[in-house]
Amino acid sequence: MSAAPEITAEGASATPAETPSGKGAKDENFPVGSFLLPKHLRPHVAVFYAFARAIDDIADNGALSPEEKIKRLTAFDAALKGEPGYGQEFAKAHALRESMRETGVTTKHGSDLVAAFILDAEKSRYRTWDELLGYCELSANPVGRYLLDLHGENKSGYRYSDALCTVLQIVNHLQDCGDDKRELDRIYIIGDWLKEEGEDFSVVERDAVSPGFRKVIDRMLDGCEELMTDARKLPAALNSKHLAMESAVIVRLADRLIKLLRKGDPLATRVALKKLDFAVAGLTGATSGFFAAGKGAR
Numbered sequence: 001m002s003a004a005p006e007i008t009a010e011g012a013s014a015t016p017a018e019t020p021s022g023k024g025a026k027d028e029n030f031p032v033g034s035f036l037l038p039k040h041l042r043p044h045v046a047v048f049y050a051f052a053r054a055i056d057d058i059a060d061n062g063a064l065s066p067e068e069k070i071k072r073l074t075a076f077d078a079a080l081k082g083e084p085g086y087g088q089e090f091a092k093a094h095a096l097r098e099s100m101r102e103t104g105v106t107t108k109h110g111s112d113l114v115a116a117f118i119l120d121a122e123k124s125r126y127r128t129w130d131e132l133l134g135y136c137e138l139s140a141n142p143v144g145r146y147l148l149d150l151h152g153e154n155k156s157g158y159r160y161s162d163a164l165c166t167v168l169q170i171v172n173h174l175q176d177c178g179d180d181k182r183e184l185d186r187i188y189i190i191g192d193w194l195k196e197e198g199e200d201f202s203v204v205e206r207d208a209v210s211p212g213f214r215k216v217i218d219r220m221l222d223g224c225e226e227l228m229t230d231a232r233k234l235p236a237a238l239n240s241k242h243l244a245m246e247s248a249v250i251v252r253l254a255d256r257l258i259k260l261l262r263k264g265d266p267l268a269t270r271v272a273l274k275k276l277d278f279a280v281a282g283l284t285g286a287t288s289g290f291f292a293a294g295k296g297a298r
Contacts, residue, residue, distance in 0.1 A: 016207040017089040018054050019061040036246040036286060041150055044099045048146055051096040052113055059117035060184060077114040080107050105149045109142040120186065125201060129223060133166060149241040159238055160297060164251060165206035166232035167224045171257050174217060177204045178267050193219055195283040209265045221258055228255065233297035241293040248289030252281035
């Protein structure tokens with residue numbers, strides 16, 4: 001009997017090991033397990049998201065010390081790996097391990113997310129672009145890799161999903177740069193580039209983007225544009241029409257958000273996608289992804 005119908009971690013109550021923020025899939029900038037994905041796989045995606053949400057909330061909880069965050073996150077990873085001594089307070093980790101056992105997907109993707117959130121507890125500033133890309137390898141890329149593995153895709157597609165996931169992470173950092181500093185004391189803006197413009201990390205505490213900070217934002221968006229060259233190839237690299245359609249929608253949303261950030265001031269106001277952006281990307285992306293699937297990246 002398939003275990004999928006019993007995988008309900010997304011709606012499970014929080015346990016003492018968790019520190020729920022109240023955020024959910026509807027609060028994310030991009031679709032999470034949308035109707036475009038195969039119905040029988042959506043419960044597994046929900047379990048993966050529930051695990052990610054639980055550990056993300058721990059990392060973002062300002063009431064916890066870095067040491068306590070690392071302790072809880074390490075325990076979630078141990079439970080995910082099936083190590084003994086971790087009970088139902090780690091139910092979301094157990095649910096994900098069972099989901100991955102059933103689907104044949106490695107638990108490494110979950111462990112990499114844990115490593116990213118442990119890094120958040122240890123590191124709050126990024127000096128170079130390569131440092132930030134290294135963070136994204138743990139915090140964002142495992143999500144795309146998980147989805148590819150879940151759909152039985154070839155791992156050669158990682159290159160393209162990594163590019164897309166990294167872009168999504170970086171544009172989210174730019175959107176939230178002020179909030180990240182105020183609420184979490186984290187800054188994901190490139191320190192060396194700020195220094196070149198005669199600025200420092202304090203730029204994110206202002207009410208508006210300075211000329212120097214604008215140049216750094218645009219430079220980071222230039223890096224995202226370079227990554228999008230590979231990201232746009234993802235739908236064609238996939239065999240699953242469902243996943244190709246989903247990824248094509250997200251590619252269009254990423255392109256749109258990059259354009260909005262080129263024009264907008266993330267310190268003065270929230271730069272975000274609107275309902276029309278989602279509608280246009282949904283229609284054009286789903287259509288193009290359906291016909292691109294299986295054609296191979298070029």
